[in-house]
Amino acid sequence: MEITEGQTAPAFDMATADAGRISSAAFGGRPYVLYFYPKADTPGCTSEGQDFSALADDFAAAGVPVIGVSRDPVKKLDRFRAKYDLRVVLASDEPGDVTEAFGVWVEKSLYGRTYMGVERATFLIDGAGVVRRAWRKVRVKGHAAEVLATVQAL
Numbered sequence: 139m140e141i142t143e144g145q146t147a148p149a150f151d152m153a154t155a156d157a158g159r160i161s162s163a164a165f166g167g168r169p170y171v172l173y174f175y176p177k178a179d180t181p182g183c184t185s186e187g188q189d190f191s192a193l194a195d196d197f198a199a200a201g202v203p204v205i206g207v208s209r210d211p212v213k214k215l216d217r218f219r220a221k222y223d224l225r226v227v228l229a230s231d232e233p234g235d236v237t238e239a240f241g242v243w244v245e246k247s248l249y250g251r252t253y254m255g256v257e258r259a260t261f262l263i264d265g266a267g268v269v270r271r272a273w274r275k276v277r278v279k280g281h282a283a284e285v286l287a288t289v290q291a292l
Contacts, residue, residue: 140241143272147172147263148239152207152229155215160205160229162267169270169292171197171204171285173260174242178210178218178228182258182278187218189282191225202262202289207231209256260285264292 151161175183215228237243262271
């Protein structure tokens, strides 16, 4: 099922890089950004992580944490975060429950071959747990800045 603007965001609890955990309950009435990316340490996902990291102070000043979510194991996220000095929380949805709940586990195709994978998508969730903005089929260039502008307009 695809999550759309105006719907309540699915609850989540995931392991993170640096041996932590993150859950929707931890935000206690504060807005946050969840961005889903296909695979750590690939060119597009690296650029997206670097773009969000470059704006981390601006997101923090707005009081809105940013969490990147992939199906990669935590050890891979630890290496990814350290290699590129990423400053956003990276969460592991290895079992796939969160990507499925948000409707971003989709059929993709490449060179005529179809397979299941994570759609690059971003969600801005308000303090009441409602999706205020959903970006689907995200193009990396300029995306983090667009999300920040939306956050600052809240």
